[in-house]
Amino acid sequence: MSPLPATIPALVRTRVRAAVRRPSRLTPEEAAARTLLLRLCSLLLQYPDPELTSARPTLTATAEALPASPAAGHLAAFTVWFAEQEPQALERHYVEMFDLRRKSSLYLTYYLHGDTRRRGMALLTLNQRYQAAGWDTDGGELPDHLPVVLEFAALVGPGGGEAPLRLHRRGLELIHRALADADSPYRQVLAALLTLLPPPTEAGRAAVEQLVAEGPPNEEVGLDPYGTYGDGEFAPPGTFVPPTPAPPSRVPPASTSIRMEGTR
Secondary structure (H helix, E strand, C coil), rough: CCCCCCCHHHHHHHHHHHHHCCCCCCCCHHHHHHHHHHHHHHHHHCCCCHHHEEEHHHHHHHHHHHCCCHHHHHHHHHHHHHHHHCHHHHHHHHHHHHHHHHHHCCCHHHHHHCCCHHHHHHHHHHHHHHHCCCCCCCCCCCCHHHHHHHHHHHHHHHCCCCCCHHHHHHHHHHHHHHHCCCCCCCCCHHHHHHHHHCCCCCCHHHHHHHHHCCCCCCCCCCCCCCCCCCCCCCCCCCCCCCCCCCCCCCCCHHHHHHHHHHCC
């Protein structure tokens, strides 16, 4: 028998890579569980205002009732801590982790594009993706805010809906690492999310290490029509510090009925 053509291994590698990038075909039950996981991640990464803290018993029960999986385990562990904290302590911790630490900011395009003109285009492209899918965020938050991206993924599904998450995996890895370094329980939510994405490549790991060491690209520009974080501009080149904190925000109210639907 003649040996396999030299092109076969390359074809196999290509098909394996393609298979890794997309979830296997899901049963209806698996798809529902995945949607609920994404929606829970979105809710738990929002500012813990009175509405969210009052829903803690429901969130905890929902996390505990999820089918067993690594992601469900991480979320169950987080909700135990979340349910035990005083509301004001939760608010302070959230602001410290996500508003005052730029390495754990929840605005994903920052990690990929930094303070460059490309970030403004990335925000526009992301917003256009939402509009093409028939989803209107009402402009209540930048389109790259992680809870917004997660809600879109839950609504649209593993293919196009989760594409922004896959694109920004390096940023998600950096957020997770920063939260772990700070010993924040929020690391559990990021860990849950990362289990739902394709495993990182060697090139991806190297890129994360470079991002940790050097920070994102720098180029002082505005982000019109999206504005900046609160009243502050981004940090000057060569720095990696938090922006001026923005007022606490949540995913637009238009999605409230949809997101709570998944917790019943």
